[in-house]
Amino acid sequence: MSKIFEKNISSLVKIDPQLATKLLSIPTHKNFEVVQQGDDTINLNIIDMKNNYPVYEQDFLSYLQTQQEEFKKYSRFPILFFYGIGNGIFTKLLFANPSHQNIFVYEPNIEILYIALHIVDFSQEIETKRIHFIDPKEYTFAKAMKIFENPDIQVYSKLYQLHIHSPYYNKFFTDDILRINQINLRAIKQAINNLGNDVKDTLIGIEHHVKNTPEMIKNIQFRKLAQINKQMSNTAIIISTGPSLAKQLPLLKKVKDYATLIAVDASMPILEKHGIKPDFVVSLERVPATGKFFKTTSKEFQKDIVMVHASLQHREVLDNSHGKKCLVMRPFYFTKSLGLNPYGFLGIGMSAANMAYELAYVLKHKNIVLIGQDLAYGIDGKSHASGHVYGEDEVKFKETDEYVTAYGGEGTIRTTQVWNMFRNFFERDIELTKKEGVITINATEGGARIEGAIEKPFKNVVEEILKNSKKKKPVKVVYPNEEEVNKYLLKAHKKYKEILDYGEKLQKRIERLFLKVAKECEKLEKLNEKKELEKINFDKLLKLSNEIDKIKTKIETKKFFSMYGEVVQSELVHQEMELAKIQVQNSATEIEKKAKLIDWIMKHKYWLFSLAGSINAERIAISRAIDPLEEELKSRNLPFTPVNKVQ
Numbered sequence: 001m002s003k004i005f006e007k008n009i010s011s012l013v014k015i016d017p018q019l020a021t022k023l024l025s026i027p028t029h030k031n032f033e034v035v036q037q038g039d040d041t042i043n044l045n046i047i048d049m050k051n052n053y054p055v056y057e058q059d060f061l062s063y064l065q066t067q068q069e070e071f072k073k074y075s076r077f078p079i080l081f082f083y084g085i086g087n088g089i090f091t092k093l094l095f096a097n098p099s100h101q102n103i104f105v106y107e108p109n110i111e112i113l114y115i116a117l118h119i120v121d122f123s124q125e126i127e128t129k130r131i132h133f134i135d136p137k138e139y140t141f142a143k144a145m146k147i148f149e150n151p152d153i154q155v156y157s158k159l160y161q162l163h164i165h166s167p168y169y170n171k172f173f174t175d176d177i178l179r180i181n182q183i184n185l186r187a188i189k190q191a192i193n194n195l196g197n198d199v200k201d202t203l204i205g206i207e208h209h210v211k212n213t214p215e216m217i218k219n220i221q222f223r224k225l226a227q228i229n230k231q232m233s234n235t236a237i238i239i240s241t242g243p244s245l246a247k248q249l250p251l252l253k254k255v256k257d258y259a260t261l262i263a264v265d266a267s268m269p270i271l272e273k274h275g276i277k278p279d280f281v282v283s284l285e286r287v288p289a290t291g292k293f294f295k296t297t298s299k300e301f302q303k304d305i306v307m308v309h310a311s312l313q314h315r316e317v318l319d320n321s322h323g324k325k326c327l328v329m330r331p332f333y334f335t336k337s338l339g340l341n342p343y344g345f346l347g348i349g350m351s352a353a354n355m356a357y358e359l360a361y362v363l364k365h366k367n368i369v370l371i372g373q374d375l376a377y378g379i380d381g382k383s384h385a386s387g388h389v390y391g392e393d394e395v396k397f398k399e400t401d402e403y404v405t406a407y408g409g410e411g412t413i414r415t416t417q418v419w420n421m422f423r424n425f426f427e428r429d430i431e432l433t434k435k436e437g438v439i440t441i442n443a444t445e446g447g448a449r450i451e452g453a454i455e456k457p458f459k460n461v462v463e464e465i466l467k468n469s470k471k472k473k474p475v476k477v478v479y480p481n482e483e484e485v486n487k488y489l490l491k492a493h494k495k496y497k498e499i500l501d502y503g504e505k506l507q508k509r510i511e512r513l514f515l516k517v518a519k520e521c522e523k524l525e526k527l528n529e530k531k532e533l534e535k536i537n538f539d540k541l542l543k544l545s546n547e548i549d550k551i552k553t554k555i556e557t558k559k560f561f562s563m564y565g566e567v568v569q570s571e572l573v574h575q576e577m578e579l580a581k582i583q584v585q586n587s588a589t590e591i592e593k594k595a596k597l598i599d600w601i602m603k604h605k606y607w608l609f610s611l612a613g614s615i616n617a618e619r620i621a622i623s624r625a626i627d628p629l630e631e632e633l634k635s636r637n638l639p640f641t642p643v644n645k646v647q
Contacts, residue, residue: 015126233260245270
């Protein structure tokens with residue numbers, strides 16, 4: 001083993017032991033030959049013996065000269081993606097530029113990577129996670145999501161481009177390049193959608209959560225619920241309201257005593273009509289319309305069901321929910337900062353069905369079965385099951401609808417952008433749970449294919465469950481005692497007050513800087529109109545840029561993000577992506593540097609305005625919603641300092 005290869009493997013073992021093991025299992029590069037062209041020792045080409053084709057069509061030095069010239073325009077890009085590594089030398093040289101913080105390399109042939117790691121020492125880049133080697137054969141949507149959900153990478157996602165290392169890869173791996181690119185584009189779209197593009201929705205969620213805090217604290221703690229109900233049965237069946245649900249209800253009735261039934265809220269009225277009572281109902285949406293699913297289901301039917309509600313739901317939902325309530329927080333920065341951990345977190349995904357899947361996993365079911373999870377229109381164009389509260393054709397065809405692989409793998413089926421996002425979350429979660437031995441079965445028998453799930457007729461699934469003939473355990477619930485309730489009510493109020501006070505101070509600082517920047521921008525506009533740009537005070541602009549950097553440093557802290565992350569993210573993420581385009585612009589000449597500085601300052605005028613406005617909006621939402629909590633504290637004679645209302 002060469003010293004260079006040994007160093008690389010030693011580093012890989014710490015970061016990616018699976019890849020290190022693969023590389024160590026290769027005795028030699030039998031399908032490739034390394035040749036030196038000319039006298040220069042780095043002029044190394046790699047010949048594909050099977051296809052009789054070189055990785056570099058002329059010689060490596062000619063390739064290197066062309067690439068270095070080409071990549072000058074990417075010199076300020078923090079993130080780069082490559083398909084192929086070749087001999088590794090060009091990739092290594094890129095790291096001489098400190099701007100390149102992360103380089104992702106998809107190498108389709110393990111032997112070529114084996115060769116590159118014998119030629120070039122990447123040990124430092126591997127250990128500092130500046131370089132990431134990826135086997136395209138094992139690359140999935142879930143792995144792509146892990147990359148593009150990283151905030152440090154996400155902000156540059158509009159600059160994404162998959163660079164092809166050399167024509168060799170284009171010639172032999174075109175289909176794979178397209179597949180990788182499609183996975184990444186899909187992940188980028190999903191990651192951006194996850195952040196939200198409407199700050200109003202985020203604020204509504206925060207306001208509802210604060211308003212619902214007393215009810216959450218007085219009811220079932222999710223962590224305890226999950227702990228005492230682990231492994232109620234081997235199998236959980238998640239019941240959704242896709243068009244295929246109706247045909248599966250007779251079979252579901254047979255197995256209701258043997259499998260844990262987790263229903264989405266919309267399926268509850270349908271289940272009541274067929275005499276099938278679920279163990280759990282999950283409800284996620286923050287809109288009042290969701291309350292209709294509970295209104296149209298009798299109190300008697302709801303009585304013994306554990307209702308797992310997201311804590312940000314509308315009062316219309318909670319007031320019509322008559323089961324055993326458990327309000328669980330969605331795992332957002334804001335809710336995680338509150339210190340109310342016993343009440344738990346659920347709802348990473350975007351739909352009630354995604355939330356139901358998470359619940360099934362948390363309750364340690366070995367098998368999770370999906371029914372009614374069409375995530376597509378039916379053949380007849382229907383969007384929902386017969387008996388759905390809002391009608392079978394609640395969702396109508398739109399021009400933005402997409403076509404995806406159909407259940408069974410043959411042909412395509414029409415879906416919406418929203419349903420497709422739900423499917424994305426399923427695919428990500430299924431891959432993660434599979435690593436822990438969870439088997440996911442899609443027994444929907446219609447709709448869209450969900451990659452990673454085993455497709456099996458529901459009839460077969462029911463037969464397998466009944467063979468076991470072991471009845472499930474009843475759901476147990478425990479409510480917190482008064483001492484616990486008092487403790488967490490006070491803790492929540494103290495935290496809300498801290499968030500309000502911290503936000504007020506920071507908001508004032510941002511507003512002061514905004515006024516300075518706005519004034520300077522006005523001067524720049526006037527000088528531009530008069531064509532007197534030579535009078536621009538660039539020293540002043542540079543000082544303003546440094547002040548902006550200090551604010552950016554402040555809002556990148558864990559403390560700020562835990563309190564205001566969601567609202568700021570919703571409002572600023574798209575602006576940050578546009579600012580990233582300015583950041584990566586080359587500015588070799590003095591004129592280019594000055595033009596870039598002007599653009600940077602001008603763009604941050606609205607950025608600062610949005611930032612201050614977002615903080616203020618969250619402060620208003622909290623102060624407006626805190627009355628029920630303060631009234632609860634008063635009724636219990638608990639000591640607290642009332643918050644000041646924010647205007």
